[in-house]
Amino acid sequence: MANTPPPFARFEWMIAWRYLRARRAEGGVSVMTWISLVGITLAVFALIATLAVRSGFRAEFVDTILGANAHVTVYAQTQQDEDGRTRRSFPDFAERAARVAEVAGVTRVAPLVKGQVMATANSRNAGVEVFGIRAEDLAAIPRIVDPETGRGSLDSFGVQPDAPAFTIPDIVEGDDVPDDEADAEGDEGIVPFDMPQATGIAIGSGVARELGIGVGDEVKLISPDGVRTAFGVSPRVKTYPVIYIFTAGRYDIDRTRVYMPFDEAQLYFNREGVADELEVMTTDPEQVEDIALDIQQAAGAGAIIWTWQDASGAFLRALEVEDNVMFVILSVLVLIATMNIVSGLIMLVKNKGRDIGILRTMGLTEGSVLRVFFICGAFTGVIGTLAGVALGCLFALYIDPIFAFVDYVAGGGVWDPSVRGIYSLPAKLQVGDVLSAMALSLGLSFVVTIFPARRAARMNPVEALRYE
Structure with missing residues (x-):
């Protein structure tokens, strides 16, 4: 065959x-x-x-979420202070942050102070959200500290500049002050007065474009929750130099976000000695739910967690x-x-x-x-x-x-x-x-x-x- x-x-x-x-x-x-x-x-x-x-x-x-935002955010439960105002802050944020940092899979924990203010420059206004953060924590955010997209330098972020001697006129009426006393205090009734300069801030490229400013320019921040006086709460207004402009890659971040040194933010927003939240970074953000319970337990009583998947899960x-x-x-x-x-x-x-x-x-x-x-x-x-x-x-x-x-x-x-x-x-x-x-x-x-x-x-x- x-x-x-x-x-x-x-x-x-x-x-x-x-x-x-x-x-x-x-x-x-x-x-x-x-x-x-x-x-x-x-x-x-x-x-x-x-x-x-x-x-x-x-x-x-x-990537834009994980590169510029917390993988897990730890909030405090709502409380009322002695003035009857509602607060959500951690007075013992340092201890809580240390315990959370010991959780397996956590790479960094940063205390934050946050607030919404009005930024103004060149007769332009923009609503922004201020993040008060420590310099070392800001340097660890990859989408913010990017030499290819950022302009300026963060070397002086959080560093209080030397306070030069400013002079203000002595409050006098007519010639009540003798010339010899005036000469002893300063020429023409001028007395020395040390006024500390504001530390530099980092702003998003969208904010800079909206206000028409660049590195080295100054921006005025106006907070409605300022100083309490006998006539009510007066807005807090302060001018800051811009030392760094970042581009995170997300329009909503670049258009609204401003970073301020943590200590300065505590003073500006009346948060002395407290932090509004803890920003937690992990090794594997896609599996953050696996360690979310451990983070909450380490944060202690009164802590509430919110993961990036909770915030963007629907999308x-x-x-x-x-x-x-x-x-x-x-x-x-x-x-x-x-x-x-x-x-x-x-x-x-x-x-x-x-x-x-x-x-x-x-x-x-x-x-x-x-x-x-x-x-x-x-x-x-x-x-x-x-x-x-x-x-x-x-x-x-x-x-x-x-x-x-x-x-x-x-x-x-x-x-x-x-x-x-x-x-x-x-x-x-x-x-x-x-x-x-x-x-x-x-x-x-x-x-x-x-x-x-x-x-x-x-x-x-x-x-x-x-x-x-």
Whole structure:
């Protein structure tokens, strides 16, 4: 008995290749093949580009949260002070911070003083949120202290400048003070008066742009909760020099945040000896829920914790749902593109009916005929998938110049950071996304190819040659 050739033998590949490159006059369907190829390429490109943007948007969103905000925030329960005002602060913040820092997985604990004030400069106003923080804790925030995006220096942050001797006029009426006494106190009734200068602050780039200021300029902060007098509470107004301007990458952070030295913030907001909250950083923010209970227990009685996932969990869940829906929709798009392979193969089988009959009478088995036409369809799917993957990866890698070109053609304003929170459209290529897109496209291409290939394999050679 003659040896049976193995599946996908060389002659099967040769026949399939001849059918693929055949001209239309020879019964080929090269036009349909090209249509199928382009359709699969565009579908896979759209799928990979969408997955890359999705991954990039989530990564950028999470990175800006974790790079400029606490992974876990420890609050105090609401209390009333001796004046009857509601307070949420820790008088023993140092002890609580030391206990939280000992929890496994915690990398840093920073006490904060926070308050909302009005910033004004150059006849412009902006509402900002002041974070009172120690210099060493501010230096550990990666999105804030970034030499590539920051301007200025934080070397003098929290350092009280030398207080030069200022002079103020002595309060005198007429010539009641003799000239010799005036000379003893100072020329022309002027007495020395030491007035400490304000320490420098760090502001977001959005705040600087809104107020029209830069490094070295001064900004006036106005707090409505100032000094209590016999006539009520008077606003507290103080001018600070700007020593550093940061860009965290989030519009809402850059537009509203100001960092002030911790000791200065305690004085400015009447928080002497207390901290409003504790900012906790962890080694694995994605698994912060695993140590949240330990942090709360270490913080002690009256402590309330709030993780970054609690603050942004709804948005992240919405992103996840949207990702799943988009993947399903684009999967249908890939399926529609692969259906072109079916139509092309059906036309190929119809045009090659005489060839199939001759090959069957020469001894070609049904399995060989099925594999020949399977190779024709699968080849189109493979080439289209590879081309789509290449285009999708190039789009993700060069998304910035591509998006800049689109924005230029559209006349600008395509991406509004005040609405979307981040400054540009991000993209992040992940191996899992690329492999899932390839597996989906190749799987659908192989599956839909089987049906027309089986039709060709089951064709009766007598019926195929009856009218030849």
